[in-house]
Amino acid sequence: MPAESLPGELREQVAARRDPDSFSNRAFAVTDPAEIDFGSPEVQAVELPASNGIGTARALARMYAALIGEVDGGRLLAPGTLASATREQAGGKDRVMLIPSRFSTGYMLPTEANPMTGPNAFGHTGRGGSLGFADPEHGIAGRCGAKVTGADGC
Numbered sequence: 001m002p003a004e005s006l007p008g009e010l011r012e013q014v015a016a017r018r019d020p021d022s023f024s025n026r027a028f029a030v031t032d033p034a035e036i037d038f039g040s041p042e043v044q045a046v047e048l049p050a051s052n053g054i055g056t057a058r059a060l061a062r063m064y065a066a067l068i069g070e071v072d073g074g075r076l077l078a079p080g081t082l083a084s085a086t087r088e089q090a091g092g093k094d095r096v097m098l099i100p101s102r103f104s105t106g107y108m109l110p111t112e113a114n115p116m117t118g119p120n121a122f123g124h125t126g127r128g129g130s131l132g133f134a135d136p137e138h139g140i141a142g143r144c145g146a147k148v149t150g151a152d153g154c
Helices: 008-018 023-028 041-045 057-068 079-085
Strands: 090-093 100-103 122-125 131-135 140-143 146-148
Touching: 008 023, 057 079, 057 131, 057 140
Parallel strands: none
Antiparallel strands: 090 100, 122 131, 131 140, 140 146
16 A cells, blocks of 8 residues: 555654654664564563563553552552642653653553543553553553452452
């Protein structure tokens, strides 16, 4: 399919992926090989900052639950820090992914394309389309769209 027949936003993404010198392509190609098997023991043994947090979907949901409330007697964020996690610090077109994005201090915030569970949710997308998030207004934490509620995160 010719790139000219794609919608504008997709056309720009395809052009960036085809151009080895584009900012987007260089950012995605920081590893050698570019395609990483995150299931391999070798990859799990190294540190890839902001790329290879390893855990189960249930564990990630419990971590997000502990950000917005008490889990097993502990809480990870104080109320002021939680407020900072839901307050926009930067927004606009992401220079790597070439789509609109919004960020708080350390987390992605909802956008039209990724509304999460509402305007007060926060989290982060991962490779392959996964999403870990929490919504303090609704008391929801989850991963990959699986709704998780309750003090035990299950």
